[in-house]
Amino acid sequence: MEPLTAYPLKCSGPKAKVFAVFLSMVLCTVLLFLLQLKFLKPRINSFYTFEVKDAKGRAVSLEKFKGKVSLVVNVASDCKLTDRNYLALQELHREFGPFHFSVLAFPCNQFGDSEPRPSKEVESFARSNYGVTFPIFHKIKILGSEAEPAFRFLVDSSKKEPRWNFWKYLVNPEGQVVKFWRPEEPIEAIRPDIAALVRQMIIKKKEDL
Numbered sequence: 001m002e003p004l005t006a007y008p009l010k011c012s013g014p015k016a017k018v019f020a021v022f023l024s025m026v027l028c029t030v031l032l033f034l035l036q037l038k039f040l041k042p043r044i045n046s047f048y049t050f051e052v053k054d055a056k057g058r059a060v061s062l063e064k065f066k067g068k069v070s071l072v073v074n075v076a077s078d079c080k081l082t083d084r085n086y087l088a089l090q091e092l093h094r095e096f097g098p099f100h101f102s103v104l105a106f107p108c109n110q111f112g113d114s115e116p117r118p119s120k121e122v123e124s125f126a127r128s129n130y131g132v133t134f135p136i137f138h139k140i141k142i143l144g145s146e147a148e149p150a151f152r153f154l155v156d157s158s159k160k161e162p163r164w165n166f167w168k169y170l171v172n173p174e175g176q177v178v179k180f181w182r183p184e185e186p187i188e189a190i191r192p193d194i195a196a197l198v199r200q201m202i203i204k205k206k207e208d209l
Contacts, residue, residue, distance in 0.1 A: 046175025047072070047157075050150035052106075053138035055123040060137070062104075062150060067173050069101045069197045071190070072154055074108045074142055076115040076165040077125050081183050085166040086130040088187040092194060093134040100198045103134035106151060110143050111164050154180075170194065173201050 044050075048066040051059055073089060076082060093103045107122045109115040117125060119139045126132040140148035142155070142162060154169040155161045157177040166183035170193055179193055 044153065047150060047153055047171050047177070048175040050153065052140075052148065052150050055119040055136050055138060057119070057138060065102055065104065066175060067201075068099075069096070069173060069194060069201060070104050070171040071101070071194065072104045072106065072151070072169045072171060074111075074151070074162055074165060074167055075105045075122075075126070075136070076108065076111065077117055077122060079112065079114040079165045081164075081166050082114075083130075085183065086126060086132060088190075089134065090130055090132050091187065092191065093132075095191075096194055096198050097134070100201060101194060105132075105134060105136045106142070106148070107136065107139040108142050108165070109139065110141060111162070114165055115139065170197070172197055 046066070047070070048062045050062050052062060054060045071089070071092065073085075075086070075089075089103045089105070093101070097103070105126070107115045107117075107119060115122065117139075119137075122139065123136040126136055140151060142148060142151045147155075154171070154177055158169060158180045160167075160180050164183055168181040168183075168185075168190065169177050170179040170181075170190075172178050178197070181190055
């Protein structure tokens, strides 16, 4: 019997090596493309690109507020800060709005269960007790995996997550967060920044004419 002779495998030739290199390159390209899709999505850079719901549950595009200064607030009806804040917010809205500025209120029940009412009742409560004329939207969550994307944008932009009711985020006419305030800060601390942004906006509009 003839001894077994070791023959070189056909796949070990130069062509096979070239094919292996080519296949590796293709796989790397596909992997990079998939990573790009996952991690390099277009970055949303404006609060006004989001869609939310109003107190009646109807879809509302925040695009309608683009070009204005906005003060976005998480509100609650049964909080020791409710009276003071609703009155101050309405004062700001009356002073600077509605053409150049708007308070945008988002009820939330995640802090001390202090907003148990459904959205339509929240709106009715604020209007009848404090004469509120600014928009009150659908009740949302602002913490955790179910957080409203529009509000999550404010939190991510400012790097400050609300720890109680009536946190306030100042949004410029282009939709970027420029400042925030904790609930206990007085209206006197907020008014100058709103006034400055509104003034800049008016000057820019005049220059564009």
